[in-house]
Amino acid sequence: MSTPVQLPLEQENVLHLAPGMRELQSQGAVHRVRTPAGAEAWLVTGHAEVRQLLDDDRLSRSNPDPQAAKDGGAALLASLLDGFATDHGRLRALLEPHFSPERMQELRPHVEKLSAQLLDELAARRPPVDLREAVATALPVLVLCEWLGVPQQDAGRFGEWIQAAATTSDPVRAKQGLGGLFGYCKQLVADKRLDPGDDAISRICATEGIEDDEVLGLTALLLFGGYETTVARIGTCVVLLLDEPGQWQALHDDPALVPGAVEETLRRSMPNPHNGGMPRFAVTDFEIGGVTIRAGDFVMLNVIAANHDETVFPDPGRVDVTRDTSASLAFGHGAYNCVGAALARMQLQVVLTQLTARFPGLRLAAGVDELGLRHDTLIGGLVELPVTW
Template identity: 80%
Template sequence: MSTPVQLPFEQANVLQLAPGLRTLQSRGTVHRVRTPAGDEAWLVTGHAQVRQLLDDDRLSRSNPDPEAAKDGGAALLASLLGGFATDHARMRALLEPHFAPERMAELRPYVEKQTGQLLDELAGQQPPVDLREALALSLPIQVMCEWLGVPQEDKDKFGGWTQDAANVGDPVRSKQGLGGLFGYCKQLIADKRRNPGDDAISRICATEGITDDEVLGLTALLLFGGYETTVARIGTCVLLLLSNPEQWQALLDDPSLVPGAVEETLRMSMPNPHNGGMPRYAVTDFEIDGVTIRTGDFVLLNIIAANHDETAFAGPGRVDVTRDTADSLAFGYGAHHCVGAALARMQLQVVLTQLVARFPTMRLAVGVDELRLRHDTLIGGLVELPVTW
């Protein structure tokens, strides 16, 4: 067996796959790598292979050795959160009604109002302004609070906990963040059982036969998954379009292209500074593209690389808001397709629609090469996004 390739690779700039990852992908679809923690793993980069394994019961999210916490915060977080959702099919069935189209339609006016208010504040500032600070950090917290029934005055607290929980460089901080998040959610659930309202947590609590531990796991997962990821994706979406002015102009000329622009920027996503992937563990021996995976092997499914696979998308590094993105794996695939995809899409569509309408001359205030990715968090995303208009 060849010597494992060391992860992560150095990033050329925030918009591109790392050169080392591109080179690796050109040589095949499954690769032996070594994580920053020193563990050997299989890195899967091919689109067809990642799609297959995302919906393959020969892989499990659960680490057979939780104490090992491979891949740092990523695996630790997956292990701790996964412990509250051992029955994936049942938990998914409990969540799906809360993301139904009618629920998203009910929430959309609130998202539009809050986005408008944040952009009012942005318009009153002297550019350049950090759009991440002015918009991306604020909107998802406000939306999650409204939808879940979390008091708005608590948004900064749980925002801090989720950021700590996602920290990949400090396991102690990650555990403390998760502890704070779970502790808060436990009290919130007790309050909802006593005084239910018209919100997602109250409706989940009202589900027949659901236990407090199940509600706790689902609530913490929704708070975490709905915040950090959306913050990062707002930055991704805007940066990709502003760095490709002809695509921004296409939206100015035809705002009906906004949904397609959201899907295309989600496909391209933001290169994760850790260059890893979604952690999985083999529960049996199997073969994928000529490579034998053994029981217990650590497997990383790199969705970003898969969405840049030339066999699936022609010119994958080119932004094209009219592209057919039906095969995008941005929200996973099959039984593990992200249940909250509709909420993320809706927020991104509202943000992009209002930005294009109100700030048609918006542009980057610095060169792309001056932008940096966050290395301290599982989700990645930008450190800042300076814009002017």
């Protein structure tokens, strides 16, 4: 067997897939690698292979031997968040109605109001301004408070817990964040049982036969998945569009292009700072991409690399808001397709529609090479996004 490739691979800047990753992908779809923590793993970069394995029962999200999980944060967090879902299909079915088009349509006016308020505050400030701090970190928290029925005054508290839980460099801090998040959610669920409101958690609690532990797990998952990911992707969408000549102006001239722009920038989403992927563990032996994966092997599904597969997306490094992105794996695939995709899409559409309308001259206030990625978090995203207008 060839010597494992050491991760992470060097990248040009925050916008582009690492040259080493592109070279690796050109050599095949599945690769033997070594993680920064020293664990050997299979890195899957081909679009067809990632798509297949995202919905494959031969892989599990939970490490069969937790003591052997050398790759810390990502695998640990995935196992903890998925541990409650002993019946994934049933619990997913409980969640899906809360993300229905009708529910998102009901929520959208509130998101538009919150976004407009944040942009009013942005317009009143003297540029340059960090758009990540002014909009990207603020909006998802406020939206989640409204949708889940979380008191607005608690937004800062659970935001801090979620950020801590997503930490990859400090396992102690990650566990403390998860502990705080689950403790808060336990009390929140108890409050909703006693005094339900018109919100997602109250409606889940009212479901016949659901246990408190299940509601607790679902609530924590919704808070985590709905916050960090959306924060990162708002910044991603904006910087990708501002860096590509003409794309921002195109959205200003024709707002109907915004939904396509959201899908394209999600496809082009900046590289994960760890150059790994979604952690999985093989539960049986199988072959894929010309290699044999053994039961117990650590497997990383690199969605970013898959979405840069030039056999599926010609000239994959270019942002084109008119591109057909129907094959994008940005929200996963199959049974594990992100249940909250509709909520994330709606927020991104609202933000881009309002930003391009109100700030047609928005531009980066720093060079792309000066922008940094958050290296100590599972989700990634920008450290800051300085803009002017």
